[in-house]
Amino acid sequence: MKILIAEDEENISVLYRIALESRQHDVIVTSDGQQCVNVYMKQIGDNQSRNDGSAVPPFDAVILDYRMPVMDGMDAAKQILKMRPKQRIIFASAFVKETLVESIKELDQVVELLQKPFEIDTLVDTVEDKTIYQQLAKLNVDISHLKNWNPTHAQIRDLLDGLLKLRKPGFDFQLAAQNKGPEHRYAHTGQSAS
Amino acid sequence: MDSNNKQLHNFSVLDEVLKVLGSDNLPVLYYHLERLGVKKNEIADKPEEFSHALRQIFGQAASFLEGQIVSSISSKLGLDHDKNTTLAQVLSKLKQGTSVQ
Numbered sequence: 544m545k546i547l548i549a550e551d552e553e554n555i556s557v558l559y560r561i562a563l564e565s566r567q568h569d570v571i572v573t574s575d576g577q578q579c580v581n582v583y584m585k586q587i588g589d590n591q592s593r594n595d596g597s598a599v600p601p602f603d604a605v606i607l608d609y610r611m612p613v614m615d616g617m618d619a620a621k622q623i624l625k626m627r628p629k630q631r632i633i634f635a636s637a638f639v640k641e642t643l644v645e646s647i648k649e650l651d652q653v654v655e656l657l658q659k660p661f662e663i664d665t666l667v668d669t670v671e672d673k674t675i676y677q678q679l680a681k682l683n684v685d686i687s688h689l690k691n692w693n694p695t696h697a698q699i700r701d702l703l704d705g706l707l708k709l710r711k712p713g714f715d716f717q718l719a720a721q722n723k724g725p726e727h728r729y730a731h732t733g734q735s736a737s
Numbered sequence: 738m739d740s741n742n743k744q745l746h747n748f749s750v751l752d753e754v755l756k757v758l759g760s761d762n763l764p765v766l767y768y769h770l771e772r773l774g775v776k777k778n779e780i781a782d783k784p785e786e787f788s789h790a791l792r793q794i795f796g797q798a799a800s801f802l803e804g805q806i807v808s809s810i811s812s813k814l815g816l817d818h819d820k821n822t823t824l825a826q827v828l829s830k831l832k833q834g835t836s837v838q
Contacts, residue, residue: 683759692757694801701796706758709765709794716773716793 544603545569546670547586549579549619550635551611559606562663563670576614579607580622587626600630604670604696606657609636617645624650631696633669635659675699682706750813751780754806769794784825 546568550556556572563570573579586601605623607616620632632650636642637659646654657669668674679699680686684706694702708714755763767777773790780787791799804820807827811818816830 683761685757685759688757692801692805694798697796698798698801702758702798702801705795705798706762709762709769714769716769716790720793 544670545601546571546604546606547579547582547602548572548606549574549576549611549616550606550608551575552608555608558663559666562667566667566671568670575611576607576616576619578613579605579619580614583623583626598627600627602630604631604633606633606635606666606670609634609638609642617642617649620646620650629697631655633657635661635666672696672699675703678703679706682710750810751777751806754809755802757805766794781828784823784828788824 548559551574560570560572590601609616623630633655634642635657639658676686770790775783775787775790803824807822810827
C-alpha cells in the first residue's frame with residue numbers, strides 16, 4: 544500500500560514508518576499539514592503526467608495527526624478531499640470527541656479515527672483492514688482470493704456491508720436505497736481495533 | 738445460441754467469480770438480485786440492470802466485482818478488455834460475434 548503520513552512528533556512518525564515499512568508498505572512521512580498537502584498535490588501531478596488514472600486517489604491511506612503546526616490535520620483533510628473526495632483518511636488524535644464533531648461538521652466523508660495513544664499494531668491493523676477481513680472470513684468469504692484482487696478499503700468495507708445486509712432477514716435493498724442516510728463513521732482506540 | 742452465449746446464460750463464469758463471496762452467500766445474493774429485478778438466467782440479457790442491482794447491494798465494491806467478472810469472461814473467451822470495460826460491453830461484443838479469438 545502507498546501511505547502518506549503527517550505527524551509533527553518525529554519519534555512517533557519514525558515508529559509509524561518502521562511498523563508500516565516492515566509490512567512492505569510504501570511510506571512518505573511529512574511533519575505538518577501543509578507539507579502533507581504539498582506532497583499530495585505533487586503526487587497527483589506525477590500521476591497525471593504518467594496518465595495514471597487521474598481521478599484515483601494517489602495514496603491508499605493518508606494518516607493525519609489532528610493537531611499540528613502550520614496546518615492542522617482537519618484543514619489538510621479538507622484540502623485533500625477537495626482534490627480527491629474518495630481519498631481514505633485516518634485521523635490519529637487524542638481528542639476523539641472534538642475530532643469526530645469537527646469531521647462531521649467539516650468533511651462530507653467517511654472518517655476513521657485512531658485514538659491516541661494506541662499500540663503500533665493497531666495502526667497497522669487499521670491500515671490493512673484487519674477487522675474487516677476477519678469479519679469477511681466469518682462470513683465464509685475467500686479472503687486470500689479476495690486479497691489477490693487488491694480491493695481498496697472502500698470496496699471491502701462496502702462488500703462487508705452488503706454481505707451483512709444480504710443475510711439480514713427481510714432486508715430490502717430498494718427501500719434502503721430510497722432512505723439512504725449519512726455514511727457511517729467509526730473510531731479505533733489504543734486498546735482494540737474494533 | 739452459440740456456446741459462448743450458452744456459457745453466459747448458464748452463468749457458470751459468474752458463479753466462479755462470485756463464489757469468492759462464500760458459496761452459502763450466493764443463493765442469498767441471487768435471491769436479492771431477483772428482488773431487484775434481475776433473475777440469474779436473465780443477467781446475460783440485462784447486464785446494465787445487473788450492474789445497477791450489484792451497486793445497490795455492494796456500493797463501491799460492485800465495480801470491483803463487475804471488473805472481476807469482465808476479466809474472467811474476457812480471458813476465458815479471448816476478448817479484449819481494460820479496467821473500464823463493462824459487462825454490458827463484453828456481452829454486446831459477444832452478441833456481435835466480434836473480437837472473439
